[in-house]
Amino acid sequence: MKFIRLLIPLTVVALVLLPLLFSRESLQDGRGLRQLVIISPHNEQIRTEFGRAFQGWHEARYGEGVYVAWSTPGGTSEIRRMLRAQWEAALLENTSVGGDADLMFGGGSYEFTQLSKPVTVTDAQGGKRTATILQPTEFSVEYLDSIYGTVHEIAGIPLYSDQGFWFGAALSGFGIVYNRDVLTQLEVPDPTVWANLADPRLIHEVSLVNPLQSGSVTTAFEAILARLGWNDGWQILRRTAANARSFAPSAPVTPLMVSAGQAAAGICIDFYGRYQAQAMKTSDLAHGERAPGDPDRIGYIDPPRQTVIDPDPIGILRNAPDPELARRFIEFVLSPQGQSLWQFRVNDPVDDGLGPTEFELRRMPVRKSMYAKIDRFIDQVDPYAIAEPVKFANSAFRTFIPVLFDSMAMRDSELLTRAWEAIISHPGYPTGGGIITAQDVADPELAQMLELFDALPSVPGPDGTSYALSDPDMLKTVKAGWLREGWSDDELWPEQADPSQYLRVQLGSYFAANYRRIIELSKSRERQADASQLTGNR
Incomplete structure (x- = not known):
């Protein structure tokens, strides 16, 4: 069943779109120079500064000109899905994975951790094949300590993969x-x-x-969600989505x-x-x-005490065409020269060869020793001094963000906004901003509307069980059962359905019904007000 669901999208996406995106021949010619191909979500300014600086650094250090070619097919999540689809297609065909690009540069630690996990497929005969998307790279402990210090994390978040799959290149808020x-x-x-x-x-x-x-x-x-709590966080996210244009x-x-x-x-x-x-x-x-x-x-x-600091990594792709050049690029990015590109000014007054030449990138370096030069930073912020662990840590939060946000906000955004408009236009809605919930209002009708607006549903489990999504302690169980198909034998979704997509549809129907009920309550009140006015005018 899973093989059938997988095969059709892989044929369309991986065999048609991805070779066009990642083919070395489709990238700009480097005039015969040794070429490094980097897949990246980074903007043009970052690509320009790092490409140009690495080319100069490499020629000065190794006496050899190189050319950096960039492939920018989308955001990090899109790139991960594309790479995964390419790997799955190659494994199903029993051909070599990768081979079109050398590096992945840019994205969050979560995405790179996913790229470090094995991609496994089962072919029509039941055979299994597996490969990771990133290739481990070994650096000495002494070298890594010189970059990251002896404590290799920030507020509990690792600064690099202990298996060498990826290395933090900058820090992001x-x-x-x-x-x-x-x-x-x-x-x-x-x-x-x-x-x-x-x-x-x-x-x-x-x-x-x-x-x-x-x-x-x-x-x-x-x-x-991790700073403010699961339910309070979704109250903010849902209202923000309702405000979205x-x-x-x-x-x-x-x-x-x-x-x-x-x-x-x-x-x-x-x-x-x-x-x-x-x-x-x-x-x-x-x-x-x-x-x-x-x-x-x-x-x-950065909302004080409400954000997180996350490493922005770099890693070598499996079967990179030029792994030696890819490793050198990582070494450059982590060097003082590479790290100075993130925060130093253009035309820095100190003549030591550090800093960008055209664009000021306004990012936080990951190399700890750079903060001894913080007086040369544009943004004089030391993330190592201010970062602190989150209050509501839960590894399942992230998995449910696309599921719930799609279901409650994007699947029918117009209906969400209409329900929000009905609430904030209610005569009993308080003025002055802030998060208003059902507990904050005296009007019973408005309280009912807010309860409907903020409600999170329960989802079915095996043997008639039910799991409330409002309880963060239930999320890991639901994740394992629905989103990782642990309950595939319990007939909770149609046999040929993708359980994740099926769950989104079911959740979307729940949210849409609540939004329609809110709108109907508002219309009913308006009809009653019109009728009362009409009676009073007689």
């Missing part, structure tokens, strides 16, 4: 990018915490990214929409927000649209 001009027009103050994105005054004014397509946005959502397909879109005034605020990774704020400041000053000393048009904030 997650926060809110916002447009002060738009917020002023809406009479909304600058955001300081995640809950500010749920302000009813921001309806149709928030830009979000589909977590199915962006690993960084999924990590930001996970930070909200769109769900973009990739992480860089939100800062661009906010800077263009097409949205008031949105969730993004730190360096996208900081870079866009700086770019707009430079443009505004150059064109006289802001005077020196005026508040910047675009702001960015």
Whole structure:
């Protein structure tokens, strides 16, 4: 059954799309130079600085010119799914995996951990074949200690794979990018915490990214849940989604929409927000649209004590065409010269060859020794000094983010927004912002509407059991049973169905029914008000 479900999408995706994306011949010619092919979700500025600097570093150190070719097929989550599909197709055909690209550069620790796990397929004859997407790379303990220090983690999160599959290349935070001009027009103050994105005054004014397509946005959502709690976190995420004007397909879109005034605020990774704020400041000053000393048009904030710090890794792909050159690129990225590209200014006044030449990237270096030079940083933030473990750690949270967010917000976003509009337009809804729940209101009808809006369903288990998704202690069981097919023999979903997709449809129906009930309650109240007014006019 699983083999049949797998075969058709692999044939379409892996055999048609992926060779076009990852073929070395399809990438720009390096004029006969030794070529390094890197798959990356990174933006053009990062690719430009690291490609150019590595080429110069390699020629100076090894006396050999090289050419860096970049493949950028999408966000990290999309890249992982594409690579996995390519590996599965190769394993089913019993051919060599990989061989088209050397490195994966950029994404979160979760995505790289997934890329480190074996991909296993079962062919039509029942034979099993397996291979990891990343290839382990060995560095000495002394070398790794010189990069990461003797404590190889930050707030409980590993800085590199202890098996050598990946190595943190930078550190990432997650926060809110916002447009002060738009917020002023809406009479909304600058955001300081995640809950500010749920302000009813921001309806149709928030830009979000589909977590199915962006690993960084999924990590930001996970930070909200892990810092604020499972149920409280979803109250924020659902209201923020109800305020959304769109769900973009990739992480860089939100800062661009906010800077263009097409949205008031949105969730993004730190360096996208900081870079866009700086770019707009430079443009505004150059064109006289802001005077020196005026508040910047675009702001960015990591909500204090509400975000996480995550390594942004790099790793060698299995069967890399040039593993030696790939290893050298990792060594460059982790060197002081490579690490200085993340935070030093263009035209840094110290003449030591460190720093970028064209773009200021506004990212946090991972190499601990770089923080001795923090006075040369654009953003003088030491993540090692401020990072702290999350309060509500649960490894199942991340797995359920795309499932629940798709079901409650994206499957019928218009219905979600209409239900939210019905709630915030209710005469009993309090003014002044903040998260309002059923416990905060006196009006019984409004309380019922809010209960429906925030409700999380229960899902069936074997032998008539039921598991409440509002209980975070149940998530690992449901994950194992539904999302990892542990209950495949219990007839909980149709035989040919994908249980994950089937569950999303069932959850989507539950949320949609609640949203329709909210809308109907609002309409019923309006009809009664109209009837009372009509009676009073007679």
